[in-house]
Amino acid sequence: MATVSPSRTYTLTLPRDPRAPGIARVTLRTVLAAHDLARLTPTAELVAAELLANAHLHTGGPYALRLRAVDAGRVRIGVWDSDPTVPKGFDEPGVVPPDMAESGRGLHLVQACADTWGAYAPSGGRGGKLLWAECQ
Numbered sequence: 001m002a003t004v005s006p007s008r009t010y011t012l013t014l015p016r017d018p019r020a021p022g023i024a025r026v027t028l029r030t031v032l033a034a035h036d037l038a039r040l041t042p043t044a045e046l047v048a049a050e051l052l053a054n055a056h057l058h059t060g061g062p063y064a065l066r067l068r069a070v071d072a073g074r075v076r077i078g079v080w081d082s083d084p085t086v087p088k089g090f091d092e093p094g095v096v097p098p099d100m101a102e103s104g105r106g107l108h109l110v111q112a113c114a115d116t117w118g119a120y121a122p123s124g125g126r127g128g129k130l131l132w133a134e135c136q
Contacts, residue, residue: 008035008069014052015062021052024065028077031067037075043113044077044135050106051079051131059083070134074115078132086119086129107131 012027014020028048032041048065055063059081066078090107111117114133121129 010065010067012065013062014064016056016060018056020063021049021056024052025049027065028067032075035069037073040073040075040135044075047110047114047133047135048077048079050110051077051133054087054106054131055079055081058087066130066132074134074136076132076134078130080128080130082128084121084127084129086121086131090117090119090131 010027010031012024014024025045025048028045029038029041032038032044037044052063052065061082063079063081066076066080068076068078070076087107090111110131110133113135115136117131117133119129119131121127
């Protein structure tokens with residue numbers, strides 16, 4: 001008899017609430033520990049925190065944390081929000097904000113810490129966007 005392996009994808013929909021990013025980070029730690037990936041926690045939590053902060057600060061509605069096992073020992077962290085605009089610099093590798101800029105370093109930090117990263121925004125501007133990064 002063929003068996004179907006359980007999905008290793010988790011989605012946590014978050015309300016526009018200042019406590020939501022913290023709840024998402026606790027969820028991330030719990031999921032990683034449950035799948036024996038606790039060694040990824042420091043990097044994965046930093047990446048998730050930056051992506052969640054970006055969604056919380058720059059969009060007006062709910063957003064979602066998505067965690068997916070890519071392969072053994074690797075997790076993809078995604079944050080979806082309703083704004084279809086990919087943040088400047090996230091879609092261009094190596095773009096660094098000016099020294100005196102008051103913001104813009106978070107997504108650069110994601111690029112520096114993640115093994116790979118990217119963005120998906122459906123054409124036509126509908127459906128928001130998903131920023132993602134993988135940690136191994």
